[in-house]
Amino acid sequence: MTGKFDDAARAAWLYFVAGKTQDEIAGKMSVSRQTAQRLISLAISERLVRVTLEHPIAECMRLADDICARFGLATCDVSPSDAGSAQAGLGAIHSAARMIERWLGSDKPVVMALGTGRSMRAAVDQVAAMDCPAHRLVSLVGNISADGSASYYDVISYLAGRVKAHYYPMPLPVVARSSEERRLLTELATVRSVAALARGADVAFVGIGHVGPNAPLREDGFISAAELDDLIAGGGVGEIVGWVFDRDGKVLAGRTNARVASVHVGDLTGGARIAVATGAKKAAAIRAALAGGLVTGLVTDEATARLILGGGKRGK
Amino acid sequence: MTGKFDDAARAAWLYFVAGKTQDEIAGKMSVSRQTAQRLISLAISERLVRVTLEHPIAECMRLADDICARFGLATCDVSPSDAGSAQAGLGAIHSAARMIERWLGSDKPVVMALGTGRSMRAAVDQVAAMDCPAHRLVSLVGNISADGSASYYDVISYLAGRVKAHYYPMPLPVVARSSEERRLLTELATVRSVAALARGADVAFVGIGHVGPNAPLREDGFISAAELDDLIAGGGVGEIVGWVFDRDGKVLAGRTNARVASVHVGDLTGGARIAVATGAKKAAAIRAALAGGLVTGLVTDEATARLILGGGKRGK
DNA sequence: AATGAATATGAGCATTTGCCCTTATAAAGA
């Protein structure tokens, strides 16, 4: 008895690689045309097949090189913008997923640190199922939201399940109620060991949030409106796993930062630190993070890349 | 001015990755629907997009593992058979191409040795264009046919052009007219240095020819009908770059082998030696080559794999 | 055994796609 995914993979193989029509496949596999179509569509939705672009689009490459040069990044991926689509940033998310897969495909065991946020969640959704029990995924940021529930885009457990890796979540709120509470929490033995693991990670993937109207930090209920205003007044423009920084990428002293319980991405030692972020609203935050050297790599899309490089003045 | 391939890649990206229809793409790129279709089709035919199967098909994996175990191979790739199709062996050719790409994608310089034949030619046809000036491609076999022309599926120059690597052809006939001539030719300085490079190759890809009715060696005019009969009488069942071996994979003494000017694959030191071969007619030759340890890896298809393992008795 | 939920299968139909053929446009040569 052959499994369902096996049939799906076989049908997809015949369809994409051998170039058969669904009718022919149906004939070969002795099923109806509809079933063949369903198998192929299953293979696509389960990501048993992968379509990749071999040809680097010159314009995107150019933007990526410019960003690398300007901010001294180790890696930069710019994907084509899907202008005007509902799925903003889809391209960047797709290439982030592929980059994650590449790291997880490594032979030697990898410690991968992960932030949270919508982009990150969307990216791990696109990671193909794999089997990598040797790798470890570690969270940079607490998974407890303000009301005590453990929601907030649970990136790490989803990815861990999908790739069958061990994972180390952080049983913490994102922002503690006081700096004293933060101190107590981060001194817990379990938290300390997870944080230590995170700081030594081989690679970290994080989202970047903007600080301003509709800041994700506020929208997701981690800080109050008053706190957000305070951060803006203090020069905050962006945030990574809760740590707010100004336009130079310098982490603000005090304010909510005094109570953020997550691992600051700047504290990671040695490993690659890759940001995944797109969107006009985020451009200033991304530029600041790059300027401050908070990350060593960026995955974004064409439109955002132009904004980061300075409002398209370099275009043409 | 953006290049044509750039547009093709962009259209293909929108089509395959972003999931747009050709109409939407046409709108976005301000071209007609037909033009969008042409761009996508160009991207496919130029292999700017690549579809790969992430999910290993259980049956193929099982066959591959069986073959590895039985013959002590380092690697074995079995792709789904496209039974009854005109394109026999398409799957194996496709995975051979991918394997070649993987080697060429290596960071450190690679010396890759190459045989000839229809399968090899078809495989390199499918290799994506790359830019690897650090790698060296070296021929195992002469490119001069019996009548002095340099045809015979010119695998190496084609691949070298496609991936922009240096290459070292062998300015030799496949089978010299006498063993004396063979000795003279192989002692030429240029030939000796190419052969030395080949013997030290990191990896070799070769086809396997059968020896029997319609043997490729005969069909391509490298040996006469009488010589073929002689080889068959002497127990020859298969051939790699012209060196004929018996059912145990032992190279025949004398006969045409005394005049074969190519580098015997068994003389390669240390590197991987991978055969690409499919088809019922070749099964015996493949089995012999594996049994004799002439190669360390095999790329074939499901149907051939079954034959190699013994007429499908192990099936189900 | 009966019931109901969940899942798989099959038919019909609107969209989408691939391709042939005609027409336009551009490059090359006289």
Added chain:
DNA sequence: TCTTTATAAGGGCAAATGCTCATATTCATT
């Protein structure tokens, strides 16, 4: 400048595809 020729764009149509709805089947539960 006027052909000639090659190359690209558009129109139209048959084939292929994706999707929805109705029906059958399986499986667990009572």
